[in-house]
Amino acid sequence: MATYLIIEVTRVKDEAQYQRYVQAARAIVKKHHGEYLIRSRDIQLVTGTTKPERLILVKFPDAQTAKTCFDAAEYRTLTPMRERAVESGAFLVNQ
Secondary structure (H helix, E strand, O other): OOEEEEEEEEEEOOHHHHHHHHHHHHHHHHHOOOEEEEEEOOOOOOOOOOOOOEEEEEEEOOHHHHHHHHHOHHHHOOHHHHHHHEEEEEEEEEO
16 A cells, blocks of 8 residues: 655745755665655645645655654764754654
């Protein structure tokens, strides 16, 4: 059963650092069989009062693979970089 990682970036604090994080994280996600389906800033608010600056959707084969990816030591070393660069939230959704 596929699992999707939904990431909403609510504020970019440091664009250059965020781009370095994205490049490093992309390689780790790919190594763990993750497939980026959407990376966009073109977001239109339909309901509610807030929208993220960016939205990312990544497909993994299953929940365990996704969890393994983000629990990996190589990814955890990127966490401080991400936290300095952006304010964001992430959710795993099973299909």
